[in-house]
Amino acid sequence: MERGIERIVEACREADIPSPEFRLEATGLWVEFSYAQPHKTTKKTIKKTTKKTGEKTRTNTTEKILDLISADPSLSIQELADKTGISFGGIAWQIKKLKKENRLERVGPDKGGSWKILK
Secondary structure, X not given: OHHHHHHHHHHHHHOOOOOOEEEEEOOEEEEEOOOOOXXXXXXXXXXXXXXXXXXXXXXXXXXXXXXXXXXXXXXXHHHHHHHHOOOHHHHHHHHHHHHHOOOEEEEOOOOOOEEEEOO
């Protein structure tokens, strides 16, 4: 556990923010960070960046999922999550979106069925 605490303190030092306060109590280890001023960015910049990177990431994720399914239509959502490194919920959301766009459909039951790419 000491190594983790050292890493936290070092990360704070590198970020030029105050080190947190550590307290060990009967209910567990408490770590309290002092207020650190956020980087000076505007809401406009954040919105632009999020939109730009978000769209690119979703497109790449969608294509990655479709590529995996075309190679092996019997993959489960969990297997897709394992192969992409995306959470189960993230894959489920992407598949729901693909189904809504009529690009993907499930043929057969959840267990033993397969995916069919439509577009």
